[in-house]
Amino acid sequence: LARLPIVDGIARYIEEDNAPFSMPGHKGGRGFLFTEEGKRLYYNLIRGDITEVEGMDNLHNAEGIIKEASELLSEFYGSKKSYFLVNGSTSGNLAMIFTSFSEGDKIIVERNCHRSIFNGIIMRKLRPIYVKNIISKKYNAPFSIDMEHFFQLLSEHEDVKGIIITYPNYYGVCVDLKIIIEEAKKRKICILIDSAHGAHFGIDEALPESAVNLGADIVVMSAHKTLPSLTQTAYLHAGNNVDIKKLNFYISAFTSTSPSYALLGSMDYARFFLETKGKETYRACLKIAKRYREKINQLEDFHIISNKDINDELNIKGINLDESRYIINVQKGYSGHLLLRYLREKGIQCEMSDELNVVLILSPFNIEADFEKLYQALKTCPMELLVDQFKEVVISELPKMILQPFEVMEKRHKAVKLSEAAGKVCANSIVPYPPGIPLVMPGELLDEESIALIEVLIKQQVTILGVDGDTVLVIE
């Protein structure tokens, strides 16, 4: 009998009927069914899966409806020019890196960048200088970049050509981007923002400001993560200093020449939704989020982290949390990973977990019943299910870089057991997923500390890209 593993897997998942606190932002189609215009897209999706016939448009040389829609997008976000990306923020991150930098350029990049940024650094043959992240001791999660380290790097490396910042990070935490952009402008270097999780920013004053408004040169946003748009859709916004011809070339190179109109239509709709209903619906979303945050925070064992919590602990100026995101923290001795699994069994789909936290992405399409389901599941949670030994693994220093990431691509590699890898140069990115942030980068030394952390994550059954069983790739 012929099998259909993916189609069956999708059907099984739908059967579970989970309360949607993960991507995509349309929450199982609710975002489209919310308006008459959205219904039109929803019910036309497959019949509307057409190719670039007359009356439609050519994404790679837009002159008709795609051009018109991208002008509306640009107007709405306040960019000089905006683009629809059918290959996700991944393609936008590659395009902004290839457009802004040349081979051999030195750049400052947050250690906590997305894998697609690192892939861009490798393929564009850049020389990255990493800014350390600040890990919250109390909550054991990366909540900011180390601003002191950032300014130190800036003054040590006068020849950097640009800065790449993630805004916000996967937890919804924003660094003080205003001050970083000011610094970049002062030095006349370019500032690129991976704002994959920030497409809804600025729609209400209670949310962090949009990176486009703050004056970044190029901003990439996933449309699907928070907005009512289909998975794998993203926007790219360019400012005044960008070489548009170069940008056109690279966006075109990194995205399909047979773009899906279902994806394009949903990106058009997401902008329309924000424009017409964004402010009122996000206000309502933040209100119910606040109400349930307060209720949940009355429970003994769970704490949803607030802006105040982060500011109290870290004392970094200008740090700001997107409160349309829940970070549910458990105390040491319990496990965030096990909480995520427990909630799924209770029919609640969260976005991701780390050792002590579970992250939920809220959207205007989360209804009171979702929040109530979450509250009840937490309230009745048998805490013994979540018991896990807390392992304090703090990486105080970044691993030492022996080779540039791109140089590793040219060398011969071999697989060795983790237990024998200490002292070798890593040939892969080692990335726990989620949150998809590299622990060790190609070209960096595999030291005792990193290896210990990887072993802990393997025991916790976290998916780790770049580790195969108990072996890693190293330079021969």
Next chain:
Amino acid sequence: LARLPIVDGIARYIEEDNAPFSMPGHKGGRGFLFTEEGKRLYYNLIRGDITEVEGMDNLHNAEGIIKEASELLSEFYGSKKSYFLVNGSTSGNLAMIFTSFSEGDKIIVERNCHRSIFNGIIMRKLRPIYVKNIISKKYNAPFSIDMEHFFQLLSEHEDVKGIIITYPNYYGVCVDLKIIIEEAKKRKICILIDSAHGAHFGIDEALPESAVNLGADIVVMSAHKTLPSLTQTAYLHAGNNVDIKKLNFYISAFTSTSPSYALLGSMDYARFFLETKGKETYRACLKIAKRYREKINQLEDFHIISNKDINDELNIKGINLDESRYIINVQKGYSGHLLLRYLREKGIQCEMSDELNVVLILSPFNIEADFEKLYQALKTCPMELLVDQFKEVVISELPKMILQPFEVMEKRHKAVKLSEAAGKVCANSIVPYPPGIPLVMPGELLDEESIALIEVLIKQQVTILGVDGDTVLVIE
């Protein structure tokens, strides 16, 4: 009032209810509604638009349902390893080029390659040697590569590292790939195939053989072009000599880390459909195609080109036409472009046109009513509508290459009027779309002949990438 240009455009197109003789292969959803399994996908498409939660899988490190489905895919096509691509053949072409070649490598590539192949050549910094195409004098279309030229290039350039061939081309015409692959194996160089239009090959003996079966090293196929899969989906098949680790890296780099499960599910379904119903339905499709080809060929003004026609004229050994494609030829003095437009007005969507031909992509989901509609429209066509002066524009030689394509990316460019561009070095790819094949490549001389052809195409209102109004970009 807020506008929704793309969503509205899709709805308007659906209203027209055209007989679907263009991509995608599912023909407005019919391919999914054809089976119970397909219906399950069809009706779950938006609710099934989920992210990589537990129970699903990670496309970039598949261990569950995606791994299982890609093993079934590999088994079905007979590859060593197969991949699902959510960013179309575009991403597959980039990945195969980056995996197989290093900077500075010299390769032989068909002039008639897809733009994504050329983008790969630029970004990987390769030195392309172009094989000329054979243009049919009778039908005025590129029907093959010049095999004599190919063998001449092979013997002149002993240092080539590989060959890239399109199989079939946009017209459905296949070169003698067997002999090309033998030649590559003899010289121990790699052979990469852009088989975007050949995903259905080999399912019935009456169709050309699959490039995977013929032993190519890497084969990229669009799933959406001919199979019941959503637009922007593709397969990549790797053979025994491929560095799988490198391939994994580049496929991962060029495709979204938030892949759409709707796209993935439809690729899974397309393989399932071929496996369970492919042979019988393609046999029926070829049968009805033959019946209507004969009927249409009785009409005075239209001729559907057959295998025999091509062999009679070109007399190139091993050339083969995919007969699940119609090439409707009009006589000189009439216009293929105008015929395509006329048919659309009659509710028939064709795939593409050139000066003398219209190309239609047939699939098992084209019903008798589609063919009858086409036949009636052709039979009653007022030929005066199609009158157009035939312009004989034959480019006998390829433009001279002054700079390598990648070198152009580093130089300063300026826009000049076409009429003043003769003698300058082109800084863009100049590509009429469809069929998406470059006339002039970056780094090539803009000679009088090329400029004349571009001016004709502009008059014919063909979309030409790389030309802005009447100006082109040249090296300063």
